[in-house]
Amino acid sequence: MLDLAIIGGGPAGLTAGLYATRGGLKNVVMFEKGFPGGQITSSSEIENYPGVANIMSGMDLMASWPEQCMRFGLKHNMAEVSRVSKREDGIFEIALLGGEKTEAKSVIICTGSSPKRANFEGENEFFGKGISTCATCDGFFYRNKEVVALGGGDSALEEALYLSHICSKVYLVHRRDSFRASPVTVEKVKNNPKIELILNSTVKQVYGDASGLNGIILLDKDKKERDLAVTGVFVFVGMNVNNSILRQDDGSFLCETNEAGNVIVNLKMHTSVSGLFAAGDIRIDSSKQVVCAAGDGATAGIEALEYVNH
Amino acid sequence: MLDLAIIGGGPAGLTAGLYATRGGLKNVVMFEKGFPGGQITSSSEIENYPGVANIMSGMDLMASWPEQCMRFGLKHNMAEVSRVSKREDGIFEIALLGGEKTEAKSVIICTGSSPKRANFEGENEFFGKGISTCATCDGFFYRNKEVVALGGGDSALEEALYLSHICSKVYLVHRRDSFRASPVTVEKVKNNPKIELILNSTVKQVYGDASGLNGIILLDKDKKERDLAVTGVFVFVGMNVNNSILRQDDGSFLCETNEAGNVIVNLKMHTSVSGLFAAGDIRIDSSKQVVCAAGDGATAGIEALEYVNH
Numbered sequence: 001m002l003d004l005a006i007i008g009g010g011p012a013g014l015t016a017g018l019y020a021t022r023g024g025l026k027n028v029v030m031f032e033k034g035f036p037g038g039q040i041t042s043s044s045e046i047e048n049y050p051g052v053a054n055i056m057s058g059m060d061l062m063a064s065w066p067e068q069c070m071r072f073g074l075k076h077n078m079a080e081v082s083r084v085s086k087r088e089d090g091i092f093e094i095a096l097l098g099g100e101k102t103e104a105k106s107v108i109i110c111t112g113s114s115p116k117r118a119n120f121e122g123e124n125e126f127f128g129k130g131i132s133t134c135a136t137c138d139g140f141f142y143r144n145k146e147v148v149a150l151g152g153g154d155s156a157l158e159e160a161l162y163l164s165h166i167c168s169k170v171y172l173v174h175r176r177d178s179f180r181a182s183p184v185t186v187e188k189v190k191n192n193p194k195i196e197l198i199l200n201s202t203v204k205q206v207y208g209d210a211s212g213l214n215g216i217i218l219l220d221k222d223k224k225e226r227d228l229a230v231t232g233v234f235v236f237v238g239m240n241v242n243n244s245i246l247r248q249d250d251g252s253f254l255c256e257t258n259e260a261g262n263v264i265v266n267l268k269m270h271t272s273v274s275g276l277f278a279a280g281d282i283r284i285d286s287s288k289q290v291v292c293a294a295g296d297g298a299t300a301g302i303e304a305l306e307y308v309n310h
Numbered sequence: 311m312l313d314l315a316i317i318g319g320g321p322a323g324l325t326a327g328l329y330a331t332r333g334g335l336k337n338v339v340m341f342e343k344g345f346p347g348g349q350i351t352s353s354s355e356i357e358n359y360p361g362v363a364n365i366m367s368g369m370d371l372m373a374s375w376p377e378q379c380m381r382f383g384l385k386h387n388m389a390e391v392s393r394v395s396k397r398e399d400g401i402f403e404i405a406l407l408g409g410e411k412t413e414a415k416s417v418i419i420c421t422g423s424s425p426k427r428a429n430f431e432g433e434n435e436f437f438g439k440g441i442s443t444c445a446t447c448d449g450f451f452y453r454n455k456e457v458v459a460l461g462g463g464d465s466a467l468e469e470a471l472y473l474s475h476i477c478s479k480v481y482l483v484h485r486r487d488s489f490r491a492s493p494v495t496v497e498k499v500k501n502n503p504k505i506e507l508i509l510n511s512t513v514k515q516v517y518g519d520a521s522g523l524n525g526i527i528l529l530d531k532d533k534k535e536r537d538l539a540v541t542g543v544f545v546f547v548g549m550n551v552n553n554s555i556l557r558q559d560d561g562s563f564l565c566e567t568n569e570a571g572n573v574i575v576n577l578k579m580h581t582s583v584s585g586l587f588a589a590g591d592i593r594i595d596s597s598k599q600v601v602c603a604a605g606d607g608a609t610a611g612i613e614a615l616e617y618v619n620h
Contacts, residue, residue: 015360015601022358022450024475048332050325050604051371052361053378061361068363072450136612140332140382158616165334165619188620267577267595285577287609291325294360295605299597302446306468309475310498 003308005094005104006030006074007081007245010038011290012110012280012297014065017074019301025308028073029102031094033080036069037062039112039281040290044128045141049290058128061290081245084109084254086273105275106304109263110297111242112281113288118150118237121205130213131206132234134288135159139166139234147232148173148216150203156236157181157189163234164194171228173198173218201226206233241282258284269300275307313618315404315414316340316384317391317555320348321600322420322590322607324375327384329611335618338383339412341404343390346379347372349422349591350600354438355451359600368438371600391555394419394564396583415585416614419573420607421552422591423598428460428547431515440523441516442544444598445469449476449544457542458483458526460513466546467491467499473544474504481538483508483528511536516543551592568594579610585617 003025006013009032017030030036040046043058052061070076083095084107094102115133117123123131132138135149139162147167149160152174158181160172172189177199179186189195200221208214208231216233218226241261246254255271255278256264262285263271263278271278279296281288286296313335316323319342327340340346350356353368362371380386393405394417404412425443427433433441442448445459449472457477459470462484468491473480482499487509489496499505510531518524518541526543528536551571556564566574566582572595573581573588581588589610590596590603 011360018358018360019446019599023446023472024449047378048328048608049361050321050328050375050379050607051359053374064363065360068357069360136329136333139334161620162333162615165615265577267575267593283577287605287612289329289605289608289612291601291608292605295597295599295602297360298358298599298601302597302599305472305475309471 002104008110009036015297016301018069021072120203151236312414318420319346322603324379325607326611328379331382430513461546
């Protein structure tokens with residue numbers, strides 16, 4: 001029987017494990033099928049994690065975290081979790097892919113959310129080297145430069161507005177002739193002199209070289225090409241919330257979620273289910289930053305410790 | 311007119327400034343009368359800030375933060391703020407000690423909270439060198455050792471329980487013969503074999519040498535002394551919430567607070583007043599950890615940016 005099962009090995013999961021074990025909790029296992037570090041490890045540059053001043057890759061930023069966070073007894077199980085459920089006796093069951101099951105007194109879920117890919121040529125090749133899915137993270141690297149933002153929903157338009165305060169110009173590319181975003185946001189985008197709308201257009205491909213992205217080729221509805229020599233392309237075509245392991249037999253989620261599938265928490269990272277906590281990008285209103293996920297993880301670790309001990 | 315006034319220069323304020331300026335906000339000023347860094351700078355050891363693996367002093371941990379966080383245009387004003395208020399036109403007024411006033415479109419308040427001192431001999435001398443006010447932060451440094459916890463309220467008893475899972479023994483010292491804490495918590499403390507209650511007793515003094523604390527001398531109600539050779543003393547005699555600058559002419563606070571005076575926020579660090587955000591130990595349900603305050607600061611910075619730009 002585990003005292004605490006942590007599902008996910010990004011900044012939230014690692015920090016939760018650090019705090020729970022350093023607080024004296026035994027038998028704490030972090031389930032993460034790959035190397036710990038999370039989504040940030042696919043980012044080529046980060047400079048806004050406070051206390052780490054040098055610009056470095058996400059991989060380098062996270063390199064020291066597993067050793068530090070596992071120093072107090074946190075264990076890493078590379079098995080993939082398929083389901084978390086709670087029995088009537090209050091114990092959680094962690095089902096692993098392959099059929100094995102583990103029991104735990106408490107659970108922190110921090111499996112994150114993943115930006116969807118738009119699936120154009122070169123997108124994966126240049127991901128983290130010119131292709132970004134986060135204006136807050138990477139916008140500053142394109143200060144006073146021209147960039148492309150791709151998408152038509154609320155977050156695409158909000159991210160385009162964010163970029164317009166940093167970049168010299170933002171080409172907002174959308175495949176339809178109108179936006180799904182709220183009318184107020186659409187109006188702000190239309191009135192912003194630094195944003196040029198390119199509607200009814202899709203991305204054919206991006207191109208570049210070893211130093212990164214050099215441009216993007218768009219296709220309009222008549223299949224006419226337009227080549228933009230930008231070094232940054234921001235893709236905002238939706239998020240996948242990694243909540244499938246919370247899905248129960250009857251189709252419902254183990255705890256309350258919002259419409260998008262994000263787990264509803266309070267300021268202490270408590271979910272609607274006693275003993276189940278959530279931290280990082282999987283929760284509602286997450287800022288999707290390493291330092292925010294780590295802060296959530298610390299809080300969730302402290303709260304899980306309190307739950308198990310008392 | 312400032313775009314954003316940040317009141318307080320700890321991890322929350324610095325990170326808020328980093329995110330707001332890196333996101334393109336101009337005219338952002340952090341008001342902090344002393345050197346930035348916050349309460350953690352009085353701590354002699356920290357090892358649980360993720361990504362900084364070495365054990366170091368709080369001063370060393372924070373040494374690189376001001377430069378990193380001010381790299382994008384954040385300014386530091388060493389004036390002391392006496393009052394924050396909001397005019398009918400939606401603009402905030404920041405009154406400085408001495409009478410000067412500054413205007414700002416948005417405000418982030420992150421002035422923290424300060425643990426109260428118990429005022430015994432040696433308390434200030436050994437603060438951060440054996441005297442602690444945070445079990446989560448420092449308990450682990452006394453693993454398998456005996457410690458003293460001082461206080462009789464809920465948080466004193468909860469911290470004593472926390473310490474009992476790490477330390478070999480916890481002497482819980484309280485000046486009265488009964489506790490103000492909730493009956494459930496009192497029961498847990500009384501049933502915990504690692505906690506010894508020392509009631510009707512006060513601290514005469516602590517003593518030690520250059521390497522830190524060596525012991526504590528207690529006085530019972532008959533003024534009889536008891537000497538305990540502990541190296542750690544945890545003082546939990548209440549918190550001062552640094553919210554006085556929110557107090558208005560009519561005695562009310564600018565925004566909603568709880569009974570203890572902590573600012574009520576949601577997960578996005580919005581207070582009850584539009585354009586006013588709070589971050590770190592001043593807010594309700596804060597975990598009082600550097601990484602949590604920094605996470606709050608990032609969120610508040612992003613939200614203030616959004617508020618000013620749109």
